[in-house]
Amino acid sequence: MKRKNILFNWSHLRTIILYTALISLSILFIMPFLWMVTTSLKSGEEEIFSYPPQLFPKHLNFENYKRVLELFPWLTFLKNSVIITFLSTVGIVLSSSLAAFAFATLRFKGRDKLFFLVISTMMIPYYTTLIPQYILFSKIGWIDTLKPLWVPAFFGSAYFIFLLRQFFKSIPRELFEAAKIDGCSTFQIFYKIYFPLAKPAIITVIILQFISAWGDFFGPLIYLQSEEKYTLVLGLNAFRGMYYTSWHYLMAATCMVTIPSLIVFLIGQKKIIGGITITGMKS
Amino acid sequence: MGNRSYFMKKRSSLGKKERLEGYLFILPWITGFIVFTAGPILFSLFLSFHEWHIFDEMKWIGIGNYKKLFTDPLFYHSLKVTFEYAAINVPLVLIVGLLLALLLYPKVRGTSIFRTIFYIPSIVPIVATATLWIWIYNPEYGLLNFFLDKIGIKGPDWLYSTEWVVPAIAFMGVWTVGPTMIIYLAGLEDIPKVYWDAAKVDGANYWQRLWYITLPLLSPTTFFLFITNLMGALQTFAQAYIMGGGGEGFGAPANASLFYCLYLYEQGWSWFNMGYASSLSWILTLIILVLTIIIFKTSNKWVYYERS
The missing domain is CATH 1.10.3720.10 (MetI-like)
Structure with missing residues (x-):
């Protein structure tokens, strides 16, 4: 269904202006990516450090990617990133959906006050709790292990509890009551009815958590020390420190670290945009 | 009358169960809140009144850190x-x-x-x-x-x-x-x-x-x-x-x-x-x-x- 337009008078001139603006802004937004990819395919430093800069390489040199893969143990980094991202996503989905379900459907004393507490914790700056958390993990010997980066996920995240609660609230209460009369336990109602129904919201949570765990820098920076524990992002940072003038290698590495996020985003972009809209607006 | 009180009783026991289940479902979050949020907030306040190089003894210095900070x-x-x-x-x-x-x-x-x-x-x-x-x-x-x-x-x-x-x-x-x-x-x-x-x-x-x-x-x-x-x-x-x-x-x-x-x-x-x-x-x-x-x-x- 074509929507009737309100903001613009539907004249051709305005359509042309709109498209011109959209297309030129798109080129601006894409340009950095293009620069990243083309630099990564240039042959050697003479081509990179030439003036004026050439946007496109003389010939496409895919050797850079091979060389970058040889220079650093990227596969180990990839393994660590996958472990952290996978476990933290599983943890976030389980713990947040359980809490969200309780806040949305069950009646218990202090529920609304506790939910207010959940929302309040979203306002607490990341750095407030950071130092004691670091000390806690160092006391129990978790420094230089992957654990501090995924174990806390099993204790829920305020942001995702909020997002999922909004979704569970939209499921009619009659469904809950009917299942109860049919003899379902509360936990059965959760995992047989509510959890499957919330699939779109769960997918949103998975994607958002993937992107944030995959791209996290501060956590790995303070918790991981030995190279075989590095994540891809931390590996890229170390690589940058060593090859800081070899921009063809650097951009090839940057490209490789970026691609997984791009793929996940393109698979689930509708869900992401929906999720951001829920947390942003419907408070 | 008997029937009614039976239902009332049943209802209240159901309510009790639901209440317990409610707390059970949010237990992971509550634990996390205490261990990773509330506890650390208080501990960080406590720490801010100490001089503490992570490998040394903790030393109480009152508002010393804040004094130092403002200069x-x-x-x-x-x-x-x-x-x-x-x-x-x-x-x-x-x-x-x-x-x-x-x-x-x-x-x-x-x-x-x-x-x-x-x-x-x-x-x-x-x-x-x-x-x-x-x-x-x-x-x-x-x-x-x-x-x-x-x-x-x-x-x-x-x-x-x-x-x-x-x-x-x-x-x-x-x-x-x-x-x-x-x-x-x-x-x-x-x-x-x-x-x-x-x-x-x-x-x-x-x-x-x-x-x-x-x-x-x-x-x-x-x-x-x-x-x-x-x-x-x-x-x-x-x-x-x-x-x-x-x-x-x-x-x-x-x-x-x-x-x-x-x-x-x-x-x-x-x-x-x-x-x-x-x-x-x-x-x-x-x-x-x-x-x-x-x-x-x-x-x-x-x-x-x-x-x-």
Whole structure:
């Protein structure tokens, strides 16, 4: 269904202006990516450090990617990133959906006050709790292990509890009551009815958590020390420190670290945009 | 009568069960809240009254850290750097986010492709973004100065310049405007179309409708985005850690990019002054709290809430 337009008078001139603006802004937004990819395919430093800069390489040199893969143990980094991202996503989905379900459907004393507490914790700056958390993990010997980066996920995240609660609230209460009369336990109602129904919201949570765990820098920076524990992002940072003038290698590495996020985003972009809209607006 | 009391009893026992189950379901979150949020907040306050190099004995020094902090030039300097960044970054991101949302709102053919293009940069890991932009900002061989040169502007040294390093990092933030744009778009779509129709009938042009109808009705969205973006800006870390001095980091050049959280990181993890770092984190928390309260208190002056 074509929507009737309100903001613009539907004249051709305005359509042309709109498209011109959209297309030129798109080129601006894409340009950095293009620069990243083309630099990564240039042959050697003479081509990179030439003036004026050439946007496109003389010939496409895919050797850079091979060389970058040889220079650093990227596969180990990839393994660590996958472990952290996978476990933290599983943890976030389980713990947040359980809490969200309780806040949305069950009646218990202090529920609304506790939910207010959940929302309040979203306002607490990341750095407030950071130092004691670091000390806690160092006391129990978790420094230089992957654990501090995924174990806390099993204790829920305020942001995702909020997002999922909004979704569970939209499921009619009659469904809950009917299942109860049919003899379902509360936990059965959760995992047989509510959890499957919330699939779109769960997918949103998975994607958002993937992107944030995959791209996290501060956590790995303070918790991981030995190279075989590095994540891809931390590996890229170390690589940058060593090859800081070899921009063809650097951009090839940057490209490789970026691609997984791009793929996940393109698979689930509708869900992401929906999720951001829920947390942003419907408070 | 007997029946009724039976049901009452049954109901109350069901209620009791539901109550217990409720607590059971949120138990992981409550545990996490105590261990990872509430406990650490209190402990960090406790720590901030101690001198503690992580390997030594903890020493109570009362408000010593806070006294030291208020005579520490780097504390003031890093605050200034961070607020300068926020003052450039937040308005820019809000304006560009709104502009893109307004362009995407008419839902012409291909809108979803444009929306994807504008959104994609914000999902790139920040270390990758920062690395890429160091290269773009390269004074001699970078893309930006090349284009500036083409239109006859001699570009500055960006990340190598004490004057430009913070604005450069702030400008980069515009590239990751995606979430702000999406929330503005959702805000626009929530505005009932009758308002625009009515104004159009009354002869208001696009700019008048934008100024007198769209912007006031969007002000709750702007309010929300202003707070979240400001909080994010005040906690900027990775960009500062990586980009200053064109990849040197650590506040380069000459501490010009010593953001507040970078200074906190240096105190905590380069020098392991956990007590002092805790007092820094508490001051940041207080600053954010006070700013949020001020913004909330003044919001009735500029945020328009529709009365239903």
